[in-house]
Amino acid sequence: MEKLEKLYEGKAKKLYATDDPDVLWVEYMNQATAGNGEKKAQIEGKGSLNNRITSVIFDLLKARGVDSHFVRRISETEQLVKKMDMYPLEIIMRNTAAGSFAKRYGVEEGTELKKPILEFCLKSDALGDPFINEDGIVALGLADEDEIAEISRQARAVNAALLDIFAKIDVKLVDFKIEEGKTSDGAILLADEITPDTCRLWDQKDHSGKIEHLDKDLFRRDLGNIIPAYEEIYDRLMALAATEGVDSAE
Numbered sequence: 001m002e003k004l005e006k007l008y009e010g011k012a013k014k015l016y017a018t019d020d021p022d023v024l025w026v027e028y029m030n031q032a033t034a035g036n037g038e039k040k041a042q043i044e045g046k047g048s049l050n051n052r053i054t055s056v057i058f059d060l061l062k063a064r065g066v067d068s069h070f071v072r073r074i075s076e077t078e079q080l081v082k083k084m085d086m087y088p089l090e091i092i093m094r095n096t097a098a099g100s101f102a103k104r105y106g107v108e109e110g111t112e113l114k115k116p117i118l119e120f121c122l123k124s125d126a127l128g129d130p131f132i133n134e135d136g137i138v139a140l141g142l143a144d145e146d147e148i149a150e151i152s153r154q155a156r157a158v159n160a161a162l163l164d165i166f167a168k169i170d171v172k173l174v175d176f177k178i179e180e181g182k183t184s185d186g187a188i189l190l191a192d193e194i195t196p197d198t199c200r201l202w203d204q205k206d207h208s209g210k211i212e213h214l215d216k217d218l219f220r221r222d223l224g225n226i227i228p229a230y231e232e233i234y235d236r237l238m239a240l241a242a243t244e245g246v247d248s249a250e
Helices: 046-063 099-105 134-139 145-167 226-244
Strands: 003-009 013-018 023-028 031-034 039-042 070-073 078-082 089-096 112-122 171-182 188-191 199-203
Touching: 003 023, 023 046, 046 070, 046 078, 046 145, 046 226, 089 145, 112 145, 134 145, 145 171, 145 188
Parallel strands: none
Antiparallel strands: 003 013, 013 023, 023 078, 031 039, 070 078, 089 112, 089 171, 171 188, 171 199
């Protein structure tokens, strides 16, 4: 596979074309951001960890029947993925009240929700990623009703699978955001990444009732260094993959 011109550079990744028109080359960066990019830092090792974490998660999801754009990891910081026409949406699943949801509704962080909540936000840093409902998505031509139904079905399937994965490594999956896209042959698939940057993860090992963050809230809230937390997530995921016979090597 040959790496060609750079197509896009975001806050955490660079995308390159390849000599296969249906495959992109992804490079994970060491940059950490919060608040729609208002807070930034370069953190050595972050790109490598997120590349490895998202690779093993996509492999574990595939073993549970959840397909994605992921092809394979090719280096410490790089992977190959299927080229997608991305929906301009952040798709959020919430299992426990936290973050903006807890503030929005005046709910104590950590309150268990009676059912998982699916939310959509318009993906736009300029607008602050505003909340949008299904009628708004259709009205603006971002997706049609059948596409929304499939995206919603997949989001709930991803949530069920991730709840199982993280429960097995003693981590509470509080909430997460994903993105979806459509391949050249019209298949709607999970895309982008699933990492501690995009998930809120709390350690379930005994911490005497104190929430122990294993996610980007450590950076977002100035609670500590993210690298040991990300390393802990990766090590536990790899141990699970080995136990389940899932090969997640280059």
